[in-house]
Amino acid sequence: MEMKDMTEPKELTVQEIMLHLTKEITLPDNTVDQLITGSPDQVVSGIVVAFMPTQHVIEQAIQLGANLIIAHESPFYNHHSATDWLENDSVYTYKRNLIDQAGIAIFRCHDIIHRFEPDGITDGLIQELGWTTYLSQRTTESDLVTFTEGITVLAIAQQLKSCLGIDYVRIAGNPEIVCRRAAVLVGFRGNGHVTIPLLQNEQVDIIIAGEGFEWETPEYIRDAVQQGRSKALIMVGHAESEAPGMRILAENLDKSIPGVKVTFVKEEPVFKVL
Known part of the structure; x- marks a missing residue:
């Protein structure tokens, strides 16, 4: 699915990027697509697109000066992005503090991209x-x-x-x-x-x-x-089966959103064969 260009270059908010992604999509009532961290009103300095917002992806976003991550999967190890069960977990706390201190908004793009024509x-x-x-x-x-x-x-x-x-x-x-x-x-x-x-x-x-x-x-x-x-x-x-679709999304966003740098960040495979 090709994405239509937005208007002339200007400062864009997270909310405007979210609307750009969803404007031709009808999401289910129980959608998992949501703004997980950050504020819809914050101005976007750059966008990182990834399969999953891993520790590495977040660190790369910070290095690139990007404050919006569009990810297919949740950053917090469960489909619905619940965090109450992780409140005392040191891995979650470290990652969440990094996200919050860097002012990074994470938007889940799961149901949206699966509803493109074609998927x-x-x-x-x-x-x-x-x-x-x-x-x-x-x-x-x-x-x-x-x-x-x-x-x-x-x-x-x-x-x-x-x-x-x-x-x-x-x-x-x-x-x-x-x-x-x-x-x-x-x-x-x-x-x-x-x-x-x-x-x-x-x-x-x-x-x-x-x-x-x-x-x-x-x-x-x-x-x-x-x-x-x-x-x-x-x-x-x-991840290996779904990352290519997110890479293409990044390419399409880069063409359709003027004035905002969009970067796809690829992760290494999570498993190694010994």
Whole structure:
């Protein structure tokens, strides 16, 4: 979704940026998208866009002189950004004090970008992989791609690692099978109630997902393979699947908001394989 330009350059407030993001979006009543820290009235000195407002991202925002972070996920380790259970936690307190002392506003952009047409997070991953020409169908929670010539699970895994700049993915199933139809699901959409109907009804050979419960889709794939079926799963990682969409959001904001520097800050993968 391309974002329309704002008016001529002027001092913009956090509230104006929030309205710019939401002006064509209808959010659900229980949306998690909110201003988590800071004031809607503060003038924006710069914007950092990130998948998650980690300690590193906040430190980078301070170095860049940016006082607004637009993040897909919450800074405080739970979906609804609740903090009452963290009041005596030293990690939370340190991070919160840093945010407050630097005067940083954090705006959650989760439901908004998922309601872009097409879904801004899923489309970001498809673009990052160079698979736009392979798109054959879009559903609410997934993009289906068709590889006319077929491609092995191993080759898909190597492409994911190369395009996303990551060291590893996790595979269930035979890495040598040839796939012609794949379902791409970002974030936490890799659970069985979403993936199994795709495998059943859409002739999907492989599920490519961010993450999901390990006792659902992976175990379904295990049983399918044991039964002699050519099915596979690649788990990419939650952040790794969703960060490309936020990077594209940053690029679009940089073009559409005059006079404010917009920077995408990428985090390192949270896990290491030893």
